Structure formats: C-alpha cells, structure tokens
Amino acid sequence: MEPQGQATLEQAHQHFAAEVARWREVRGMSKKVLAERMGFHPSYVSHMESGRTKPSEDFARRADETLNAGKAIWHRWCEYETARLRSTKPGAVPAARKAEQPYATGSSVLVEHDAARLDYDGSRYRLTMRRLLRNTGTEPITRYLIRISVDRYPGEPERSNHHYRAHPLTWEELNLTAVCRGEAMRWQAKHDRDAFKEVWLLFDNDQGRFPLYPGESVWIEYAYTVSEEKWGHWFQRAVRLPTGHLEVELAFPTELDPAVWGTVTSMTSEASPLNSAPTRREENGTTVFTWSTGHPILHARYRLEWRFRAARTRRDSTGVHVNEVRPSEQMRNLGVVQEGAPILAEPARPFSLPAEREVTEQAVESLFTSMERIAGVHTFAKGMGIAAPQIGIGRAAAVVQPAEPGAGAIVLLNPRVIAASRETDDQYEGCLSFFDVRGLVPRPLRITVETMTLDGTTVITDYERGLARLIQHEIDHLDGHLYTARMRPGVQPISVTEYRQTGRAWSYEH
Structure with missing residues (x-):
C-alpha cells in the first residue's frame, strides 16, 4: 500500500475519484441520482469520477454525507489537498498523466455468462468467479478490471472504516489467482484500499500473450479468500457490463442450518425481493443455495444474505424453541x-x-x-x-x-x-x-x-x-x-x- 501522505497529486486525485465511485456503487446510486441529491449538475459527478474535474471541499463534504461514507471520502479529499499543497511549492513540476487503456466498456465487451460461487468452511470464505467474455469491439482486449470489496458491518460505515483500518484486507490473505484458456493470468493492482481493491487481470503471463480478439469469446476464472472477520453475511453481484446470464452459488456447512434470502437494487429503485427464491440442495454435509437470472438489469445489484440458525444460543430450559429469537x-x-x-x-x-x-x-x-x-x-x-x-x-x-x-x-x-x-x-x-x-x-x-x-x-x-x-x-x-x-x-x-x-x-x- 502507498504510504499515507506520500501520494503524488495525480495519485491522490485518482484515489479520491475511486473512493467516490466505490461508495456510489455500494449505495446503488447512478451518477445522475447522486448529483441530484448533492445539488450538483448531473455531469459534475461524471467529470469528477473520470478525473476531468478537480475535487473541492464542498463536493467532498456533500458526497461523504450523501453516501454515508463514514468520513472515508472526506479523508481522501484531505489527502488530495495535502498533495496539492505539496505540489504547489516552488520548483514542483506536475506529473504527466499517463494515457490508460479504457476499462472494457459495454461497447466493447459482453459478459455472456457470469457464474459466482462462495464457499464457507466455518472460518474463511473462498470466492470463485467464472465469466464468459465476448469482445464485441474492434480492438483486442488485453486486460479486464475486477473489484474486491468487503464490508463487515453494512450500514455502519464509521465502524467498518475503523475495523478495516485496524485489520486491512491484504494481498497475502486474498491469495488472488486468475486463469484464462488454462493459462495463469498476471495481475496488477489499480487501487489498494483497506477494504477495497481494484485489479487489472492481464491477458498475458511470463510465457506469452493471449489477448481477447474482436468477435472471440473466452472463459476467465479468478478466485480469492477472505476471513469471516472481514467478510460479513452477504454477497453482492454488481452488473457493470451487459450480461446474458447471472448465476450465484453459496455453499455452507449443513450443520450451521443456513438460511438465505436476497434483494435487488437498481439505479432507480429501492431494494426489493428477488423475483425468484434461491434453490437448495445437499451435498456431502454441505448445503448449496443457487440463484440465477437471465439478462440481469444493467447497473443493478443483486445481493444475497444469510444467517446461521444453528449458531444461536440454545434455550430449551426456558421453554423457548431453539430456533426462535426473542x-x-x-x-x-x-x-x-x-x-x-x-x-x-x-x-x-x-x-x-x-x-x-x-x-x-x-x-x-x-x-x-x-x-x-x-x-x-x-x-x-x-x-x-x-x-x-x-x-x-x-x-x-x-x-x-x-x-x-x-x-x-x-x-x-x-x-x-x-x-x-x-x-x-x-x-x-x-x-x-x-x-x-x-x-x-x-x-x-x-x-x-x-x-x-x-x-x-x-x-x-x-x-x-x-x-x-x-x-x-x-x-x-x-x-x-x-x-x-x-x-x-x-x-x-x-x-x-x-x-x-x-x-x-x-x-x-x-
């Protein structure tokens, strides 16, 4: 991770924009909705997240309050302001902004199938993502952006921020792996936060390159691990690209008596129940819940949550049923x-x-x-x-x-x-x-x-x-x-x- 207070002005600007984008997506708001709630022009948030507009103190305060970010956005602005003041000292030369290959946008890539699986062993979660990508553009795709975001205490941003400052998510524990066509994929960190990572998966390795050419489709698979102290009882899939089919599997030890439910939130509507219930099956002491949908709503967030009923304190002596919670x-x-x-x-x-x-x-x-x-x-x-x-x-x-x-x-x-x-x-x-x-x-x-x-x-x-x-x-x-x-x-x-x-x-x- 970058040393606090040592980021260049360009890096601090990027960090601020990423923090705003992250919390906006966590809250399920479009850029337009966020701008309206903050009292800004609809294009302002877009310019801010793309780096075309410099962040202001007023914007940072309003964004943090509107997104209930627990001061995370405000702290990023303070870091930006520190870097800005440092860069304006005599003799400081602004760093040149490097051109970056755009993220695979909807105009160039289609997710034909998105299959996500979460396995819990009683202490750790292992997440495996498989995606069938199709290049619908005119240029080869050489990398693909993924995001890893955790929130142990949903709805309590300050508590979560404090928790992850003390117990940050580390690359070592994530043990991120990625493969394509049987080849290991290299990866590069784009953003490294205590509770949030953005990573470029590269279509190459030490043995050669294997870009995704126009008109081609290919499966990629990546996986990572998070301890239960950092994950929380929820798993959310955000649909950032046009997707043909979305499937989610959750696997828990049967002895925990898991219960699962889900909601969907779009950019224009509040959370509502999924249109169908997750199915359930038993496999050798493991209970597997599966939920899927065709053509999920673009920019929607499909969230599955769970609880372990067998983990409750038994109260047979009081006459209360063991699965009942007062x-x-x-x-x-x-x-x-x-x-x-x-x-x-x-x-x-x-x-x-x-x-x-x-x-x-x-x-x-x-x-x-x-x-x-x-x-x-x-x-x-x-x-x-x-x-x-x-x-x-x-x-x-x-x-x-x-x-x-x-x-x-x-x-x-x-x-x-x-x-x-x-x-x-x-x-x-x-x-x-x-x-x-x-x-x-x-x-x-x-x-x-x-x-x-x-x-x-x-x-x-x-x-x-x-x-x-x-x-x-x-x-x-x-x-x-x-x-x-x-x-x-x-x-x-x-x-x-x-x-x-x-x-x-x-x-x-x-």
Whole structure:
C-alpha cells in the first residue's frame, strides 16, 4: 500500500475519484441520482469520477454525507489537498498523466455468462468467479478490471472504516489467482484500499500473450479468500457490463442450518425481493443455495444474505424453541441498548450548538443508520423512533419516522415539551430496548415541542395524536425514562404474543 501522505497529486486525485465511485456503487446510486441529491449538475459527478474535474471541499463534504461514507471520502479529499499543497511549492513540476487503456466498456465487451460461487468452511470464505467474455469491439482486449470489496458491518460505515483500518484486507490473505484458456493470468493492482481493491487481470503471463480478439469469446476464472472477520453475511453481484446470464452459488456447512434470502437494487429503485427464491440442495454435509437470472438489469445489484440458525444460543430450559429469537435479542443483535443499561436511566447531555455541529451530525447519522438497519427486520405501522442513548450515545438527539408514506423523518435536538393538552388517551407502545412486551401508556393528545437546529436556532412545533405519542416516547428516553414510568398504577406490560395490534396504526376518533 502507498504510504499515507506520500501520494503524488495525480495519485491522490485518482484515489479520491475511486473512493467516490466505490461508495456510489455500494449505495446503488447512478451518477445522475447522486448529483441530484448533492445539488450538483448531473455531469459534475461524471467529470469528477473520470478525473476531468478537480475535487473541492464542498463536493467532498456533500458526497461523504450523501453516501454515508463514514468520513472515508472526506479523508481522501484531505489527502488530495495535502498533495496539492505539496505540489504547489516552488520548483514542483506536475506529473504527466499517463494515457490508460479504457476499462472494457459495454461497447466493447459482453459478459455472456457470469457464474459466482462462495464457499464457507466455518472460518474463511473462498470466492470463485467464472465469466464468459465476448469482445464485441474492434480492438483486442488485453486486460479486464475486477473489484474486491468487503464490508463487515453494512450500514455502519464509521465502524467498518475503523475495523478495516485496524485489520486491512491484504494481498497475502486474498491469495488472488486468475486463469484464462488454462493459462495463469498476471495481475496488477489499480487501487489498494483497506477494504477495497481494484485489479487489472492481464491477458498475458511470463510465457506469452493471449489477448481477447474482436468477435472471440473466452472463459476467465479468478478466485480469492477472505476471513469471516472481514467478510460479513452477504454477497453482492454488481452488473457493470451487459450480461446474458447471472448465476450465484453459496455453499455452507449443513450443520450451521443456513438460511438465505436476497434483494435487488437498481439505479432507480429501492431494494426489493428477488423475483425468484434461491434453490437448495445437499451435498456431502454441505448445503448449496443457487440463484440465477437471465439478462440481469444493467447497473443493478443483486445481493444475497444469510444467517446461521444453528449458531444461536440454545434455550430449551426456558421453554423457548431453539430456533426462535426473542424480539429483544433481535434488537440487541442490531445494536440497540437493552433495559437495565445505566445509560437508559440517565438524562442525555444537551448539545452546544452550533459549536458541536460536527459531533451532532455524527450522532444523527448514527441514528439514521440504526433506524435503517432495524426497519429491515420489522415493520413499524405506527411509525418508529430511536433516541441516542439507545445506541450507546448519551446525548440529546432522537429521530422519529412518521407512519405516513413519504413523510420525512423528524430530527429532535435538545428537545423539550413546553406545552401539552389536558386531553389524553391510552395506547399500547413498544420500545426497542425491551421489545418482548407492549405497554398501555396514557399521553397528551397534543404537545408543543421546542428543539434546536444545527446552527443553534430554536424551533417550536406542534404535534398531535400518533406523532405526538412518538415524539413524547423519544423525549422520555432523553430524560432517562422508559414508557413503563408513564403507565397507570397496577397496569403491567403484556407479552408481544398477546398483543393483537402489531402491524396496525393507532386508532383515533375523528
């Protein structure tokens, strides 16, 4: 890997562009969509990634925030800026930019068949990719670009970035091999990051050259290994070139009782279930899941995820089925602090705004990340909310997502209820910090709440009915209270199995 801070200006520019492209693809955004969300002209992102436009501080900040990159893009811009300042010293001569053979674009190469297989042996993943490439252009193809990207903690970019800084993906452990027509292929690293590699597979070796000529088709195969500490329970295939057939196989030890599901995300749509379920077969103690599709959507991302049901803690003595996971366990596994933790009983510390703007933004970003992760495993028909103490941050921030489709999330910073109606009602509430039960809680039907914006401005807003209840629930968390403190004397929470309103909104008389 290149020494930090020693990259040339050209290299730092390339590193920044690659980081933006990587996170854009991870988030499944087209260049146009990213530009729109950042407030830039659609062509700007394209020019940035191609190296035709110099990165700016504003672009770097917005890209990092929009792509939820956990400061990875921002750090690349800082490296670029350091290199730029170093290159402007007297006597410095800008390095000439070398012409580079373009990556095999859709106009010159077609993937007739893409077959990917992942094998897990209990501690390591071995990935084998086989592709039938056809040169549909007019010039010989002498190299092919591949990408290796890992993410141990999807949806938690800062945690992942920290993890890979401490435990970077190395070439030694990858043990990358590639063959074509029975010949070993040389390879050259294009980008070498802690959690991301781009590699040119070369159609040559020490014995000679074997380019892919116009009109020809050829199978290539490459494979690499990643430890389970660096991989994670997911495998994604990104369709970057026109592809005739895509096939994915996942092989796990049968004793782990694996379960597999999948989603597809295109540049214009959110994640949705695959159009067909993976098939399953048993082979000598190995369970193999296979999924395939013809003519996959260009630029789509097909993602398979899994869990090992036999790896759970057995609880036969409590009468719970061994394959059942309590809701509270599920929330704990998703990073939600559970009842009994001291942080849930302490008032959260207010932010000093605007002085603590960056700290506040980081806390809010963590809340949104947690909400997205939780919403992926549970439907919240009544709306949902989460407070900073519930994810281990003892600061006065919370986020509420109203139940209405398309409604924007509400960010609460240093909130307090300054007025409440005398009229109340009783409704059942659930809490992510003890999700096994539901409690009947009386609350005012209308409230007035004072909050702050990032620039320190005070904002006063009125809320009513269900939204007022959600807001009050989160403000209670910031005051160090759970909803059980609001329940009427003698009333106890009921088990979620007894609760009959899951998946339904609260009802109110008009």
